[in-house]
Each structure stands twice: as C-alpha cells, then as structure tokens.
Amino acid sequence: MLDLFSLSREELHRHLDELGDFHRYVADQVFDWVYRKHANSFADMTNISLSNRNRLAAVFSLELPSVADLQTSIDGTVKLLIELQDGRKVETVHIPELHRATLCVSTQVGCKLGCRFCRTGKMGFVRHLGTSEIVAQVVLARRMFGDKENVTNVVFMGMGEPLDNDDHLLAALAILGDDRGLAQSPRRTTVSTAGLVPKLDRLLERPTIGIAVSLNATRDDLRGWLMPVNRTYPLAVLLEALRSFPLPKRRRFTIEYILFAGLNDEPKHARELVTLLHGIPAKVNLIPYNENGIEGLSAPTEDRVQAFFEALAERGLQVNVRKRRGADIAAACGQLATVGTKTAGR
Ligand code: SF4
Known part of the structure; x- marks a missing residue:
C-alpha cells in the first residue's frame, strides 16, 4: 500500500x-x-x-500514527506522544496563545547533534521520520484541536535537527503548504536549525519559510561545549553563511539564544551578540533555559534576562523573550525526549 x-x-x-x-x-x-x-x-x-x-x-x-499519550500543562500547552508504525515514538507540542496557536513538530526519533542542554540529544539518533510521519503530526493536531485557527503556526523545533532530514522535511513542507490541502502558510512556518551550514541552501526551495538558527553563545569555545556541531561549523562559518544567504526582502532570521546562568547571560555577551549579528537581518529570541536535570546548566535570574533584553534592544536589535510554556509537562524547549514506551525528561 x-x-x-x-x-x-x-x-x-x-x-x-x-x-x-x-x-x-x-x-x-x-x-x-x-x-x-x-x-x-x-x-x-x-x-x-x-x-x-x-x-x-x-x-x-490513510492510516495515521496513533496518539499514545497526551499531557496538558496548566498553561494550556498540550504534549502529544505519537506512536509510529514501528513502535517508535516522537513528541509534538501544541501551544495555544491569545491570537495564534503554534504546533512544534518533530523530524527525527532522537538526534545526532547531541546538544548539551537538550533531552533529545541525550537519546542519540534512532532514525529519520518519513515525509508522512512529519505531515501526520500536523494532520493529527488539526483533527484534534480544530482547524486553521487552532493550529496557525508550525515550527520545526521538536525532536531532531530538521536539516539533517532535509529530503523528507522539504517534501513535507510542500504537502503542508498545498492550498488544496492543509494550506499551511509558509510565512507561519519556521524551520529551526542548530547550524548545519551545507544544508541551509535547501531552504531556498521554500523561500518564504521562516528560518531560525539556534546560536546560544558568542564564542566558539562555549558554543562547541554546548553544541558539538560548532566544532564542524564554527561561528564564523555559520554567520558568514547567514550573511550571504539570499533572504527575501523584509524577511529576517530568528536567532535563538538560550540564556544559561553564569555562562552566556552577562551584558558583555549581549554586546558580543550585537557585534556578531552585524550585517545579518535578524531578530533575537531570548529563551531562559528550562532546567531539565542536566548537570552544569541552570536557569538565569529574571534580572539577568531583563538586562540582556535591554542591552540588545538599546542597540537597535529586535528582541523578544520567549515565554516558558509547558515546563510542568516537560514540553518546553530542550525537554522533549522519548525512551521506549515512556516519556523521559520530567
Ligand atoms: S537542540 Fe535540536 S539539534 Fe540539538 S540535540 Fe536537541 S534536537 Fe538535536
């Protein structure tokens, strides 16, 4: 079949x-x-x-994967544990807000990149999701939560590095965006990457898709410690790739910067970030680290987050602090992981 x-x-x-x-x-x-x-x-x-x-x-x-478990946060965030046909599981997170609802979609079971702060990275790599397994997460969510107004935005920030599964990702984006089907707006669709530089150009095939880059540090030593991918594609290489990327007019990269207490949350880091992003059309998403039991990493204080925010804003960067969503059900950024039949990371 x-x-x-x-x-x-x-x-x-x-x-x-x-x-x-x-x-x-x-x-x-x-x-x-x-x-x-x-x-x-x-x-x-x-x-x-x-x-x-x-x-x-x-x-x-027309068979879809099944929803093996569903957890609802006190803030309304819902985490779906999706069971695939081979029994493997991935997580998909629905995040309702006042004027939009975002679905965070997975692209791999596990991940090869091993970012220190990420529960998925700790699982290691199991396998890529197929095109239909990516599409099915959106179909299931649209069927469960209601149609477009209840799943307005789709972000590829769940389990896995999307650009490591680029063929299936791009095939899924084409299906999701079909105006005779789900008609998911590309402007409300974002692919997030840890910085697989040679694969960035694949996103030119979907030029109006949003691109987010997980940066998290302003120096190679710290970034390499947090994100081993930096040893292959260091900051200078990644940032030059962004600088030369032919982004459509009026579009910007979203630069994700997870703030870790005492590591990258000082005013000098904010100043360094401004310097690094010079010449790159970018807005910055500050993400206070969600503590998930990983040694050596802790959440920043609210004062530090505010000071970092102000240091960027007063230098003219468009900056936003991402709200903590779904932390009580381990659905927040960096907390997704599945092991066997159980959800880990709580
Ligand atoms: S943060 Fe993303 S790229 Fe890094 S290990 Fe986790 S899933 Fe993989």
Whole structure:
C-alpha cells in the first residue's frame, strides 16, 4: 500500500494517471477530503464514484500514527506522544496563545547533534521520520484541536535537527503548504536549525519559510561545549553563511539564544551578540533555559534576562523573550525526549 500522507498532490495525480481512468481532479478531491474534511476512509469520499473509491482504497493507505499519550500543562500547552508504525515514538507540542496557536513538530526519533542542554540529544539518533510521519503530526493536531485557527503556526523545533532530514522535511513542507490541502502558510512556518551550514541552501526551495538558527553563545569555545556541531561549523562559518544567504526582502532570521546562568547571560555577551549579528537581518529570541536535570546548566535570574533584553534592544536589535510554556509537562524547549514506551525528561 502507498501511504497517501507521503504524496504531494502532483505525485498522487501521477499515480492515478498510471492506474488509469481517473480524471485529473480526483487528486484534488482526495486532498480536499483528507486534509480539509478530515476523512478517515475512501468510503467517505462521496463525490468520487464508488468503483473509484474502491480502487483508491486498494492502493492507498490513510492510516495515521496513533496518539499514545497526551499531557496538558496548566498553561494550556498540550504534549502529544505519537506512536509510529514501528513502535517508535516522537513528541509534538501544541501551544495555544491569545491570537495564534503554534504546533512544534518533530523530524527525527532522537538526534545526532547531541546538544548539551537538550533531552533529545541525550537519546542519540534512532532514525529519520518519513515525509508522512512529519505531515501526520500536523494532520493529527488539526483533527484534534480544530482547524486553521487552532493550529496557525508550525515550527520545526521538536525532536531532531530538521536539516539533517532535509529530503523528507522539504517534501513535507510542500504537502503542508498545498492550498488544496492543509494550506499551511509558509510565512507561519519556521524551520529551526542548530547550524548545519551545507544544508541551509535547501531552504531556498521554500523561500518564504521562516528560518531560525539556534546560536546560544558568542564564542566558539562555549558554543562547541554546548553544541558539538560548532566544532564542524564554527561561528564564523555559520554567520558568514547567514550573511550571504539570499533572504527575501523584509524577511529576517530568528536567532535563538538560550540564556544559561553564569555562562552566556552577562551584558558583555549581549554586546558580543550585537557585534556578531552585524550585517545579518535578524531578530533575537531570548529563551531562559528550562532546567531539565542536566548537570552544569541552570536557569538565569529574571534580572539577568531583563538586562540582556535591554542591552540588545538599546542597540537597535529586535528582541523578544520567549515565554516558558509547558515546563510542568516537560514540553518546553530542550525537554522533549522519548525512551521506549515512556516519556523521559520530567
Ligand atoms: S537542540 Fe535540536 S539539534 Fe540539538 S540535540 Fe536537541 S534536537 Fe538535536
């Protein structure tokens, strides 16, 4: 059986063409039923002839991964534990706010990059998610939380380094953005990377997608300690890649900077960050570290966060402090991890 959630509308159309006797608009109809009307079976697709529904059901699977567990934070954040067909699990987090709701999507089971502050990194790498497993997280969330107004933004900041799984990521972005399907706005979609420099150019295939870069330090020694990827692509290489990246007009990179007490949260670090970002269209997201039991790392004080914020803002940088969301259910940044059948990191 072919997994329908792995196919773009054009690919589905080509398959139908090969099967023969399907009008071109049947692929549009199937996308409408699956992604907009949330049909669970071809039998529901009543504007397609009965014989064609039966032919479709014999070739394509509409099976989605299951939700093995669901935890709700006191702040309304919901963490879904998604069980894949091979029994592996990933986490997807829904973060409702006043005027938007963000879905944080995973791209790998585990991760190769081993960032010191990240529970997923501690798992090691298990495997990439397939295209359909990435798409399915958004489909499940849209079905559970209601449609577009309840999943307005999609961010690839869950488990895994998205650019390490670039082929499946880009195929999933094409499916998610299809205006006959989920029509997820690329301007409300962000891919976050730890800095896999050679893969950045793949995002030119989706030029209006938001790009976030997890920076977290202003010096190579500290960044290399926090993020081993820095030993391969040090700050100078990463920042030069951002400087020369042909970002569309009026677009900016989001620079994520996790503040750790005593490591990178002093005013001098803020000044260094301003210098490093010179010439790069960027806004900065400050993320006070969510303590998750990792030795040597602790959360900054509110005063330090405020002082860092002000030091950037008064030098003209657009800066935002990310609210802590879902920390009580280990759904906050850096806390996602799955081990066997249980959720770790609490
Ligand atoms: S922060 Fe991202 S890139 Fe680093 S280990 Fe965690 S999932 Fe991987």
